Amino acid sequence: MSLVVKNITKRFSDFAALNDVSFEAQPGEFLALLGPSGSGKTTLLRLLAGLDRPDTGSIDFDGLDYLTLSARDRRVGMVFQSYALFRHMTVAQNIAFGLNVRPSKERPSKAEIQATVQRLLKLIQLEDLGKRYPSQLSGGQRQRVALARALAINPRILLLDEPFGALDALVRKDLRRWLRRIHDETGVTTLFVTHDQEEALDLADRVVVLKDGQIEQIGKPLELYRHPQSAFVFDFLGTSNQVPARLSNGVADFGGFSAPVVSPKALSGAQTVRFRPFDTHLHREGPGFEAKVLSLLPAGANLRLELQSPTGQVFETQHAHDSEASDLRLSDTVYLRPSKVYAF
Amino acid sequence: MRARAPERPKTPAAFLLMALAAVWMALVIVLPLVNVLAEAFKQGVQPYLSAIVQPDALSAIRLTLTVAAIAVPLNAVFGIAAAWCVTRFDFAGKGLLLSVLDLPFTISPVISGMVWVLLFGAHGWFASVLEASNVKIIYALPGLVIATVLVTLPFVARELIPLMQDQGTDEEIAAVTLGASGWDVFFRITLPNIKWALTYGVLLCTARAMGEFGAVSVVSGHIRGLTNTLPLHIEVLYNEYDSVGAFGAATLLAGLALVTLVLKTLLEWRFGEELAANRRH
Numbered sequence: 001m002s003l004v005v006k007n008i009t010k011r012f013s014d015f016a017a018l019n020d021v022s023f024e025a026q027p028g029e030f031l032a033l034l035g036p037s038g039s040g041k042t043t044l045l046r047l048l049a050g051l052d053r054p055d056t057g058s059i060d061f062d063g064l065d066y067l068t069l070s071a072r073d074r075r076v077g078m079v080f081q082s083y084a085l086f087r088h089m090t091v092a093q094n095i096a097f098g099l100n101v102r103p104s105k106e107r108p109s110k111a112e113i114q115a116t117v118q119r120l121l122k123l124i125q126l127e128d129l130g131k132r133y134p135s136q137l138s139g140g141q142r143q144r145v146a147l148a149r150a151l152a153i154n155p156r157i158l159l160l161d162e163p164f165g166a167l168d169a170l171v172r173k174d175l176r177r178w179l180r181r182i183h184d185e186t187g188v189t190t191l192f193v194t195h196d197q198e199e200a201l202d203l204a205d206r207v208v209v210l211k212d213g214q215i216e217q218i219g220k221p222l223e224l225y226r227h228p229q230s231a232f233v234f235d236f237l238g239t240s241n242q243v244p245a246r247l248s249n250g251v252a253d254f255g256g257f258s259a260p261v262v263s264p265k266a267l268s269g270a271q272t273v274r275f276r277p278f279d280t281h282l283h284r285e286g287p288g289f290e291a292k293v294l295s296l297l298p299a300g301a302n303l304r305l306e307l308q309s310p311t312g313q314v315f316e317t318q319h320a321h322d323s324e325a326s327d328l329r330l331s332d333t334v335y336l337r338p339s340k341v342y343a344f
Numbered sequence: 345m346r347a348r349a350p351e352r353p354k355t356p357a358a359f360l361l362m363a364l365a366a367v368w369m370a371l372v373i374v375l376p377l378v379n380v381l382a383e384a385f386k387q388g389v390q391p392y393l394s395a396i397v398q399p400d401a402l403s404a405i406r407l408t409l410t411v412a413a414i415a416v417p418l419n420a421v422f423g424i425a426a427a428w429c430v431t432r433f434d435f436a437g438k439g440l441l442l443s444v445l446d447l448p449f450t451i452s453p454v455i456s457g458m459v460w461v462l463l464f465g466a467h468g469w470f471a472s473v474l475e476a477s478n479v480k481i482i483y484a485l486p487g488l489v490i491a492t493v494l495v496t497l498p499f500v501a502r503e504l505i506p507l508m509q510d511q512g513t514d515e516e517i518a519a520v521t522l523g524a525s526g527w528d529v530f531f532r533i534t535l536p537n538i539k540w541a542l543t544y545g546v547l548l549c550t551a552r553a554m555g556e557f558g559a560v561s562v563v564s565g566h567i568r569g570l571t572n573t574l575p576l577h578i579e580v581l582y583n584e585y586d587s588v589g590a591f592g593a594a595t596l597l598a599g600l601a602l603v604t605l606v607l608k609t610l611l612e613w614r615f616g617e618e619l620a621a622n623r624r625h
Binding site for chain 1: 521523
């Protein structure tokens with residue numbers, strides 16, 4: 001009862017868009033495909049939808065060999081960043097499209113289609129806008145219609161390709177919540193492509209991190225965040241500061257001060273270690289990495305500082321508004337000590 | 345939004361330019377048109393009417409409409425197919441296809457007619473084959489049609505390509521994933537999205553097909569009542585100093601042109617955004 005993707009490879013002339021990619025999605029799972037542009041996530045989505053064929057590998061859903069099915073027979077609901085609503089049809093006609101194009105013996109009756117459309121309009125909270133045309137809707141509304149249209153065919157899998165990419169930040173956040181709720185109500189296995197780590201971590205049950213056509217790590221958001229398996233994953237999931245250190249027995253020694261190390265393997269000797277902006281303490285006196293305050297800005301619940309070392313390296317740190325950092329002024333000299341570092 | 349020039353204070357220079365444009369338009373468009381009408385009605389309404397209902401004129405009209413009725417649908421189908429290929433697929437020789445598409449715009453219509461004579465004429469490459477099978481192309485309807493097809497080849501495709509490029513393939517892909525067949529995708533998504541540009545292209549194509557002179561003149565043979573289209577008929581009458589007949593027939597062509605112009609203007613006014621191929625959602 002699940003989606004099984006095995007050893008998928010896809011090359012475009014001499015460029016490997018996907019290289020031996022394997023993963024599974026459990027029934028009803030919400031999976032995010034996260035990666036920078038060019039990592040192959042959209043290619044993967046197109047393969048799943050049947051718009052392209054992989055060179056090698058297999059895609060099975062619920063025991064069904066998807067590679068033998070054409071795009072139109074896969075019953076995959078797809079939502080695009082560009083919405084791709086049919087511009088000459090009303091909202092209701094858009095939603096009904098997938099039902100109306102069914103062969104006559106499988107097609108539901110007019111009344112049934114009408115009822116499905118009404119139910120979906122209600123689900124996306126646009127009950128009164130069925131007669132509008134896409135051009136008369138806001139971006140967020142259009143994307144909700146696109147989702148309803150995809151859901152109308154009762155899809156086996158829902159594929160969303162950067163669905164909120166063209167929307168502004170507030171609408172994005174709103175729609176994110178809403179999408180998760182719809183998913184929980186309908187229980188459709190969902191794959192969500194994004195390059196926005198915050199979105200992926202916020203929405204998904206599990207996140208598949210892609211890099212250069214290969215899977216870097218698969219895991220639950222917290223797992224990924226707490227135990228990144230590679231420097232790429234660490235860097236991609238948030239701001240990363242890098243410093244050299246000597247490692248031994250799970251402790252990073254910086255000469256005069258030290259910090260515990262989180263690492264997927266036991267490392268020792270000279271290594272580059274990484275730390276997050278909020279895993280830091282600032283002190284007025286050494287030991288610590290000496291730096292001058294470059295900027296002091298609010299970042300939501302925190303205060304975000306940019307610090308520059310005498311060698312020119314810039315660190316980014318975050319602290320509570322009421323912490324010692326709030327007393328700092330521009331150009332003050334501080335000593336920075338990480339409280340926890342990551343090594344790969 | 346339709347593009348509009350920004351409102352600016354009218355300076356003397358602006359007035360001068362506008363006056364120049366108006367005078368120029370009057371000289372090169374309105375004056376000749378008025379002249380056509382004046383010449384046609386020079387001897388009154390009765391001679392005009394009898395000139396345009398004489399059998400040769402009627403057969404010329406019929407032939408012109410027949411040629412257009414065959415050539416325009418052919419080029420509409422070709423235009424859609426070409427635009428589809430160019431905007432939906434990447435293939436070797438795409439640039440070449442685009443350039444070839446423009447060829448009829450750049451070469452003289454006389455040459456567009458000549459090539460068919462060289463191919464299908466009495467001394468052409470296929471002369472023996474055609475003679476053996478008793479098929480007449482040059483100096484007959486098929487020749488007129490293929491010459492017209494060649495000359496009007498780019499109109500529909502050129503109108504559709506920018507629009508289809510701009511609209512992209514997402515809607516079609518969405519339709520396929522929703523279970524639509526190729527047929528459904530074309531008739532329910534692609535065609536409705538391009539219908540106004542297609543209408544516009546067909547209109548331009550029709551106007552050109554009916555007015556074509558050069559290419560048709562070469563392949564026609566000027567057989568009165570048989571292979572003379574309306575523009576050729578006009579020329580024949582004019583050369584015979586039958587100015588009422590020539591200009592009478594010319595009013596018909598001019599009338600067709602005006603109808604086309606009105607339709608074109610209506611389309612542009614109503615669907616300008618789509619035709620300009622810059623409507624985005």
